[in-house]
Amino acid sequence: MNEPVPVALRGVSFAYEDGPPVLTGLDFAVREGRALALLGRNGSGKTTLMRLLSGGLRPDSGELTVEGRAVRYDRKGLTALRTTVQLVVQDPDDQLFAASVGQDVSFGPLNLGLSDTEVRARVTEALAALDITALADRPTHLLSYGQRKRTAIAGAVAMRPRVLILDEPTAGLDPDGQERLLATLDGLRDNGTTVVMATHDVDLALRWADDVALLTPSGAHTGPAAGMLARTDLLAAAGLRLPWGVAVARLLRERGWLAGDAAGPRTAEELAALRVP
Secondary structure (H helix, E strand, O other): OOOOOOEEEEEEEEEOOOOOEEEEEEEEEEOOOOOEEEEEOOOOOHHHHHHHHOOOOOOOEEEEEEOOEEOOOOHHHHHHHHOOEEEEOOOHHHOOOOOEHHHHHHHHHHHOOOOHHHHHHHHHHHHHHOOOHHHOOOEHHHOOHHHHHHHHHHHHHOOOOOEEEEEOOOOOOOHHHHHHHHHHHHHHHHOOOEEEEEOOOHHHHHHHOOEEEEEEOOEEEEEEHHHHOOOHHHHHHOOOOOOHHHHHHHHHHHOOOOOOOOOOOOOHHHHHHOOOO
């Protein structure tokens, strides 16, 4: 892989106060333009890793780099980092606090000291990207759960980050809400935003991600999604099951219905559309 690396952790170790190490000597790179799914069992360090990448936590050792340069944890350094990396947490209520949707989305750009014209342009752009323009004046406490998720993501998008990190963004959404959000993320990717998604859903990771990072007790293992999600040893170490699509593809190959080098179906819809002898 020769893609640029906008943000990376180099030799990072971290432990919470009076707690055991969560991450030790971790090397982890986010490659530009690649949709990355981050998977692992509860307690594997996914949330810690995301907060380290976004500057919310500081490594005990090692360093966070942006385009190869170490991040400085002063006001200027962290402000620069947050124009490159934005984290959206799992529960939108932990991130929303302004009276209306538009006010909430404008908070980050205002803190960058941008002109009112630039702030309005960014808010308009972010609301349109998340398909919530009609909600601009809606009080945040009157939003549905899915609308609150979209508003939280819009607030991050308004910062125009190169890397958007999402913690379980589809959790709590109904199937239609999940599909709409995935379509939105595809639109952000098409416009140049690199998206990192933490999830427990191996089937979602298989259909959505270019690359997968599996967090196991031996460290983070990263590679192309189809190959990584077929590694039963790493899946077991990460406390995950084999994705449906991988199991179906194996069966089809055993029956001679799928060529060895052909991509297998990732969803039931793709299986239904597959032509077999």
